[in-house]
Amino acid sequence: MKPGESCVRERFRNPATGPAPATCTESFRKVSLGIPLALCILGVLFALDIVLGSVNIPLDSLFAIITGGEVKDTWATIFWVWRLPKAITAVFAGAALALSGLLMQTFFRNPLADPYILGISSGASVGVALVMLSSGLAGIGAVFAGLGFLGDVGISFAAMLGSLAVLLLILVISAKIQSNVTILVLGIMVSYISGAIVTILLQFSDESSMHTYSFWTFGSFSGVTWGQLPLFAVLLTVGFVVSFLLAKPLNVLLLGEQYAVSMGMDYNKVKNTIMVSTAVMAGVVTAFCGPIGFLGIAVPHFCRSLFVTADHRILVPTCVIVGGIIALATDIISHLPGMDLVLPLNAITALFGAPVVIWVIVRGTRFGRGVTT
Amino acid sequence: MNSPAVLTCKDLTIGYRNQKTGMKEVSKNLNLLLNPGELVCLVGPNGSGKSTLIRTLTGIQPPLSGEVVLLGKKIADHGPEEKAKTLSVVLTTPVETGFMTAFDIVALGRFPHTNWAGRLTEDDNEVILSAIASVGASDLTHRFIHEMSDGERQKVMIARALAQEPVLMVLDEPTAFLDLPHKIETMRILRSVARSTGKAILLSTHDLNLAIRCADRLWIIDRHGTLISGIPEDLVISGIFGSAFGIHGVSFDPVRGEFAIPIEKKGTFVLEAQKSVEQIWTWYALERIGYLPAEGGMGDITVTIRNDGGKTMWEIRTGAVAEECASIAELIESISAFDRRGDLY
Numbered sequence: 001m002k003p004g005e006s007c008v009r010e011r012f013r014n015p016a017t018g019p020a021p022a023t024c025t026e027s028f029r030k031v032s033l034g035i036p037l038a039l040c041i042l043g044v045l046f047a048l049d050i051v052l053g054s055v056n057i058p059l060d061s062l063f064a065i066i067t068g069g070e071v072k073d074t075w076a077t078i079f080w081v082w083r084l085p086k087a088i089t090a091v092f093a094g095a096a097l098a099l100s101g102l103l104m105q106t107f108f109r110n111p112l113a114d115p116y117i118l119g120i121s122s123g124a125s126v127g128v129a130l131v132m133l134s135s136g137l138a139g140i141g142a143v144f145a146g147l148g149f150l151g152d153v154g155i156s157f158a159a160m161l162g163s164l165a166v167l168l169l170i171l172v173i174s175a176k177i178q179s180n181v182t183i184l185v186l187g188i189m190v191s192y193i194s195g196a197i198v199t200i201l202l203q204f205s206d207e208s209s210m211h212t213y214s215f216w217t218f219g220s221f222s223g224v225t226w227g228q229l230p231l232f233a234v235l236l237t238v239g240f241v242v243s244f245l246l247a248k249p250l251n252v253l254l255l256g257e258q259y260a261v262s263m264g265m266d267y268n269k270v271k272n273t274i275m276v277s278t279a280v281m282a283g284v285v286t287a288f289c290g291p292i293g294f295l296g297i298a299v300p301h302f303c304r305s306l307f308v309t310a311d312h313r314i315l316v317p318t319c320v321i322v323g324g325i326i327a328l329a330t331d332i333i334s335h336l337p338g339m340d341l342v343l344p345l346n347a348i349t350a351l352f353g354a355p356v357v358i359w360v361i362v363r364g365t366r367f368g369r370g371v372t373t
Numbered sequence: 374m375n376s377p378a379v380l381t382c383k384d385l386t387i388g389y390r391n392q393k394t395g396m397k398e399v400s401k402n403l404n405l406l407l408n409p410g411e412l413v414c415l416v417g418p419n420g421s422g423k424s425t426l427i428r429t430l431t432g433i434q435p436p437l438s439g440e441v442v443l444l445g446k447k448i449a450d451h452g453p454e455e456k457a458k459t460l461s462v463v464l465t466t467p468v469e470t471g472f473m474t475a476f477d478i479v480a481l482g483r484f485p486h487t488n489w490a491g492r493l494t495e496d497d498n499e500v501i502l503s504a505i506a507s508v509g510a511s512d513l514t515h516r517f518i519h520e521m522s523d524g525e526r527q528k529v530m531i532a533r534a535l536a537q538e539p540v541l542m543v544l545d546e547p548t549a550f551l552d553l554p555h556k557i558e559t560m561r562i563l564r565s566v567a568r569s570t571g572k573a574i575l576l577s578t579h580d581l582n583l584a585i586r587c588a589d590r591l592w593i594i595d596r597h598g599t600l601i602s603g604i605p606e607d608l609v610i611s612g613i614f615g616s617a618f619g620i621h622g623v624s625f626d627p628v629r630g631e632f633a634i635p636i637e638k639k640g641t642f643v644l645e646a647q648k649s650v651e652q653i654w655t656w657y658a659l660e661r662i663g664y665l666p667a668e669g670g671m672g673d674i675t676v677t678i679r680n681d682g683g684k685t686m687w688e689i690r691t692g693a694v695a696e697e698c699a700s701i702a703e704l705i706e707s708i709s710a711f712d713r714r715g716d717l718y
Contacts, residue, residue: 109470248491254470254483262431262464263484263537264457310472313491 006065007278030307031314042091044135045328049090052337057083082222085229087328088121090221092148094299094327096281098319099243101296101304103278106250106312107271108184113297115282118164118183118275119190124286125217126164128155129198132213133205155216156228163283166190170275180257180271220291221331232288239281240320246273247312254310257324294349295330298357300322327352378447379458379541379573380407380430383438387422387429396437399425400598407541407573413562414584416451417594418618423577426594430575430586431462444540453602457485463530463544466519474531475513475521479505482536504535507569508562512517523668524555531562535570544576547585556580560587580620585609591684593617639663639712640673651685656678658701662708674708 051057057065057075062072065079095337102113114121151257169190174183174286200211224232250268252260261267285292303318326349336347389393390396399422407413417423426660428434430441432448441448443458451459461482469522476658482504484498493501504512506530519528527547534542547563557680564587567574578584585592585605593608594600601608608614615625618632626633642664646652655678656666657701664674687698698704 139623148429192456245489248487248489251491253479254473255468255481256464256466258433258466259462259463259468259481261433261453262456262462263482264452265484266453304472306442308472309477310470311477 001101003082012100025307030226031318032123034307035321037318038318041204042321042325042328044088045325046091049087049328049332050079052115053078053341054085054334054340055282056338062183081226083222085226086222086331088229089224089232089289090231090331091324092236093221093285093292094295094323094325095320096239096323097196097286097292097327098299098303098323099240099316100278100281101298102300102315102319103243103250103274104298105254105300107274108180108280109124109254109256110184111301112297114293115278115285116191116291116293117187118165118170118238118282119187119194120279120282121286121291122191122194122335123162123164124283125162126194126197127158127160127165127292128216129201129213130162131158132216133198133201141372152226159287160283162194163286165282166194167279168242169274170279171272172269174275174308175268216290217346219292219346219349221289221327221345223290224288228288232284234282236281240276242273242277244316246277247316250274250312251310282356288351291346293346294348294353295326298353299326302326302357378406378408380443381405382436382576383439384431384440385441386437387425388437389432389507390437391424396436398598400594401437405430405592405600405602407575408557408572409540409573410567411589412587413576413590414569414588415575415592415594416579416581416584416642418596418620421594421596422598426600427543427545427575427577427690430594431460432456445701452522454485457537457539459539460541460543461534461536461539463527463542463547465549465558466544468526468530471476471517471519473518475505475514475518475532475534476501476515477535478529479532479556480517485537500538500631501536504532507535507566508532522548524552524558527551527555527559530558530564532565535572539572541573541575544574546577546579548580550621551556556583571684581614585630634661635661636665637663638665641665641667643667643672644672644678646678649678649711654713655687655701655704658705664708674711 047062049058051062055074057079061071061075062079063069065076067250097115101113104115104117105111106111107113115346170183170186171185174180176185202213205213238318249260252263252265253270257267283298299319299322300315301323303315306322307314307318309315313361330345330348330352333352334343334345376679381402382405384400386401387403388397388399398445403426413428415423418556423433424672428477429436430448432443435449443451443456448456461634468698470478479501479579480493483493483501484491487493487497489495502511502514505511508531510525510532513521513525513529518529519530529543531542531547534544535560544563548559551559560583564577565573567589588605590602591605592602593613594599601613602619603611603613609627609630609654613632614627621623622635624635625631628708639662642659644652644656646655655676659676663670667673674689674691677690679686679688684699687701687703687704689696689698689711691711694711698707
């Protein structure tokens, strides 16, 4: 070690003369308090989502159902068939949307990016529209219409096919084009084309299938059955694990592609992993729950502001938890406890979520932070 | 310095390969050398190929022929992580990330040294803090990068490159966008880093006079892609600067070591004064308004600087008229008044 260097290091060992050799202490302290707290909130909301609804289940009966005690049959059915799978779906879907939003915002270094920016959900909506609306059409439409007879499974399948087609298109083109701004524009173009196809299909379909389709676009956590839940959960969990493993490369991507490559990151590998896992998470959620907006763009900003960090080792787990919390909360509100009415989920996420996010961001801006990737 | 060179290149040709138009050579026959502890400045007019050379030397772009050898091994043969531990860069792209402190940014430089989770060990922390200290940014450690000035941010980016613990640092125009004192401060930091750590540093810059004052060696590329390497002073004396950079109407002043602003000549002057700061700046002021020093003893105007009991006075004479001035502003005012009245000639 050179003399000058050792003196510099010595200065840092001495707490009296230099700042303590601390890491990003503020964020980590917030996280060590915040994550357990957030998990508690998640648990409470999970229970509330099960208990509240058009028929409220009293808490003591809930315990009886779980422990196999004597309760009213209808309550047990509501719990097992409707409420429990719905709550589990909400947690997974919320977490997946938040995570894929985070991946896209970091990858494109754009605070406006969301899980659907690659055009994934647009592809899904074309698939779904073909199933629901194309009964009057010949050829390929008829094949898709055939899927419709499979019911909800057919719709999910069509949505996944649509997402997959868009993903393949994006992967092929992005292998040839290096600039990721181009991928961004490409995704938006795919959305326009899909929108156009759906509009044409709507024009030629009858009123009842139009209604079914628009109901799908509202989004809902109630459509996933016990039979589908394992596939749903496993695919999304793979997405969560991959995102967690991506935390380190995502951090260097904050400085941009060139810096990331100069530090030894395999850009193409990371790029493809990010795109595939985003597509899987956003595609699966869209396939089973419809195109749920807002969550994916808002939760990452919310977590950054809340924990004052851009470190993905913190953001990935907190996005999972906070995404789950917000999905549960919006589901509770949309089912209007004690009433038969169900409000569109997409309306609730934005109506109740946006003011909260605006508040967090404005509060953050006062400390000179604001929205950023 | 007897230690082996960090980077060498032999008969290197740089440029672009294009499927339609074939090869476009930017510069050829490059034989270059970067030694440990040496600060090298790459200068050249816009469009001369500085960026192409930097991209080729850092292995981002393949050479058209010849090879770049980094620590005895062809640059293309280095694995990505191995290369990252040898070579770090500071780019011109601005970093606008929010919610990151200087510490967080510099910690990213540990990327090739940490495990899959990017966990920082005690050692990593020490490297990060000493990198921040050696660019003089210790007081910025826990400040957010988006709250910093351009100069502070540049220090942090240099610290990040240092935390990568490379043998060679390459910086693309690190002094662009900075005001003059910060340009000088940045160069001072880089030079002291080169001296104290023995790293080789290559930087491209448009600040010629700064490069002449700070660099151990200059690489000048001219408009035709010819690269000349040498000690700054030798290059000034040999007149390379003028021929490499000169554009119509702008010429290099070898005495001052900078490009002179062309003068529209109005007349000649004689300046009678002791050598002093006032004398130098009066000289510059007269040149600026279009007067050149007279050959021989007779000029259109004669300016005398006197010291009247601690107060500096300028006296201007032309023909029979004379006037006393208390500042250079008044002096210039008088000269243009003479000019308007036609007293001068």
